[in-house]
Amino acid sequence: MVDSGDMDPVPEIRFARATGSTIAYMVYGDGPVTICAVPPMAQNIELAWDSPIIRRMFERYATFSRQVVFDKRGTGMSDRSLDIPGLDERVDELRAVMDDAGVEHAYLHGMSEGGPMAIMFAATYPERVAGLILEGTGASLVTDADRDTITAADYRPSDLRRRFVSGWGTPDSITVAHFAPSLAGDGEFADWWPRYERQAATRDALGPLFDLNIEMDARGVLPHVTCPVLILHREGDSVVPVERARETHRLLAEAGADVRLVELPGDDHFSFAGDVEAPAVEIERFTTGTVRDRPAIAPHRVEIRTLGRFEVLVDGAPVPTSEWGSRRARTLLKRLVAAQGWPVTRDELIELLWPDEISDRLNARLSVQLSAVRRVLHGAVIADRSSVRLDLDAVDVDVARWTALTDDVAIVDGYPGDFLPDDVYEDWSVGTRDDTRSRFVASARRIASEAQRVGDHDRAESLLRRILATDAYDEPAHRALIVTLHAAGRLGEARTAHDAFAAAMDDLAVPVADYDDIIAAA
Structure with a gap:
């Protein structure tokens, strides 16, 4: 099906790194706006160009935009050696592709299973998104009731799902019939499609991909979508019913978003099937009509x-x-x-x-x-x-910066107080709090000891009181404070410090030496 005549060659494949994996992507078109296409469940961006039907859609988009498209991890030419990632991990894949391609901000075009991912990205990195296009998708691809049914312990996959998986990549594939019914009668396309499926995802990956699609739910972040949104959906789509688009439109509108829903005639779910011109016109109008100059994004500190x-x-x-x-x-x-x-x-x-x-x-x-x-x-x-x-x-x-310090003075000066003091009763905070506190005390004790040795009683007193503010039961600090105040000639304050020492140790039922004995032992 490759036409080597009039059509341009396949764009160059590039690779970005994300979370220890490799993401394949390509850039094509030279229009005035950049659109990052967030793909459906499984595709192969290189092999897709072999089909004149799919290429027709690509080339139509290229007339008004610069397109950045990629294969999600676990599919196509991207890394297939790792587990299928979750929704929030997918967000990092898109960010890695945009960074590698030098794209600071762009329109996002989320199709099918790519919709929740595009929504999540727009809510997470609003400064990088000029607008959001959702086609054949929704913030959640299934209803809450359907999700409860599908995830129930006694649920058994439907016959349709079993046939979809068993036929994947074979002449028995039912994908075209259900996802692109307008192409079901195109024998040439139907013959080519199983080879495309084999290069898009392995059969073993389909189960995790299905599970991820059921799990994905970006409705909770819709109030954080601040960019304009265009929702396109074919009225007869049976894979992701138009009700999912209507729900997303309603939730965005209730959140105050600038959102528009366009329901298009047709039964196809795949974007490249059926009437491509109608959605392309809507996307071109949405992107080129709202383009504005935006300053380069400076790195945030x-x-x-x-x-x-x-x-x-x-x-x-x-x-x-x-x-x-x-x-x-x-x-x-x-x-x-x-x-x-x-x-x-x-x-x-x-x-x-x-x-x-x-x-x-x-x-x-x-x-x-x-x-x-x-x-x-x-x-x-x-x-x-x-x-x-x-x-x-x-x-x-x-x-982290403080832990890297090695000088005692810097360690003491850089310690304003305990680690997360408002979370003192949380088990997960105890280890870090104890480690940082012990490190501060050790450095403060060494500096205070040296200050005592050279007669800098004020410095020693200040440090010892900081130690006791951190740990009121630090016996060595109590003793050292009493000795320091006595050596400075502040005998009344020294005895008051001894009383505080005795009160603290009384809480622990620990006996305390007499004032004179502490001074004599110093």
């Missing part, structure tokens, strides 16, 4: 402060509480900071955020919270199918 208090600053300004969307997003970030760059399992995060809930939808709800954290930090979260970690190279975390 993100700081996370956890010693003495919790605060996130972007370009020097504190992020207000209202920007987080929920307390859970703040808790999620705190937990990732406490892990100090090490991965935290998704199961642990779900248990932390929803300790009393059991639901098959918690993974989707975790994706919403991860989107909120990414949105606040402008990225900086690395996720895979099983775990999540903070990218310490992308943000300035005070505890």
